[in-house]
Amino acid sequence: MSLRSSLLATLLLGDQYGLQLHGEIVSRTARATPLNVGQIYSTLERLAAAGLVRLAGQTGDGLTLYSLTPSGRAAAETWxxxxxxxxxxxxxxxxxxxxxxxxxxxxxxxxxxxxxxxxxxxxxxxxxxxxxxxxxxxxxxxxxxxxxxxxxxxxxxxxxxxxxxxxxxxxxxxxx
Structure with a gap:
């Protein structure tokens, strides 16, 4: 499954930080391959560069939150x-x-x-x-x-x- 698409779909749930996204994807799917947390962050960077996600502030202890942009939401809903x-x-x-x-x-x-x-x-x-x-x-x-x-x-x-x-x-x- 495309990590890009699964991240966008998981962000339909609301703002999340990288490790949280990792946990949500792993717990909701029966992934055939392990998912490295580093893959999450590098894919989030590419999604941000493509204008599909944006930084949405930080948690109380400084973890960066990500959210969907309108085009990211449209891509997630299509997928x-x-x-x-x-x-x-x-x-x-x-x-x-x-x-x-x-x-x-x-x-x-x-x-x-x-x-x-x-x-x-x-x-x-x-x-x-x-x-x-x-x-x-x-x-x-x-x-x-x-x-x-x-x-x-x-x-x-x-x-x-x-x-x-x-x-x-x-x-x-x-x-x-």
């Missing part, structure tokens, strides 16, 4: 309704888990769009000439599993979680 391309299982699950956890965001259109894409892949992976059967068999099985999982999703609104306000334990705090 929450559009399947990732190219289609992949990890992108599908991570994006759906994150989007369905955001209060006020309806994940139903995203589920429908992913279902349509996976059904399309399922239809495209029909019987083929021999020689590629093993690869096509795997693609077909993955598409079938994805469609079954998407069909099993019930009451996505029940997954919605507000922004966590607990401060994680961390190293030395910046000086005031």
């Amino acid at each position: 929450t309704g559009m399947p990732a391309t190219p289609l992949s299982w990890s992108e599908t699950t991570e994006q759906l888990l994150l989007v369905s956890s955001l209060p006020g965001v309806d994940a139903t259109p995203l589920v429908a769009a992913y279902r349509e894409a996976w059904v399309g892949m399922l239809l495209a992976s029909g019987p083929r000439e021999s020689g590629r059967q093993d690869d096509l068999g795997a693609a077909r099985a993955l598409a079938q599993a994805a469609v079954a999982w998407l069909d099993s999703l019930d009451d996505l609104g029940a997954r919605q979680v507000p922004l966590a306000r607990l401060r994680p334990r961390r190293g030395r705090r910046p000086a005031a």
Whole structure:
């Protein structure tokens, strides 16, 4: 899943500092790869340079807060309704888990769009000439599993979680 997009979507919850964003993304998704906190800060810098996020002050103990700009909000809202391309299982699950956890965001259109894409892949992976059967068999099985999982999703609104306000334990705090 694109860290850029997941940061923007997570900022829909409100102003947050880097480690807080890290915790929100990790707790809301089933990331296939570890997420380094340094990646968060370097991506936030690029998002700020692109005009998608802005500095929004500091916490009481000096941690920099970030918020969405209007164009950042528009990009986040677009991403929450559009399947990732190219289609992949990890992108599908991570994006759906994150989007369905955001209060006020309806994940139903995203589920429908992913279902349509996976059904399309399922239809495209029909019987083929021999020689590629093993690869096509795997693609077909993955598409079938994805469609079954998407069909099993019930009451996505029940997954919605507000922004966590607990401060994680961390190293030395910046000086005031």
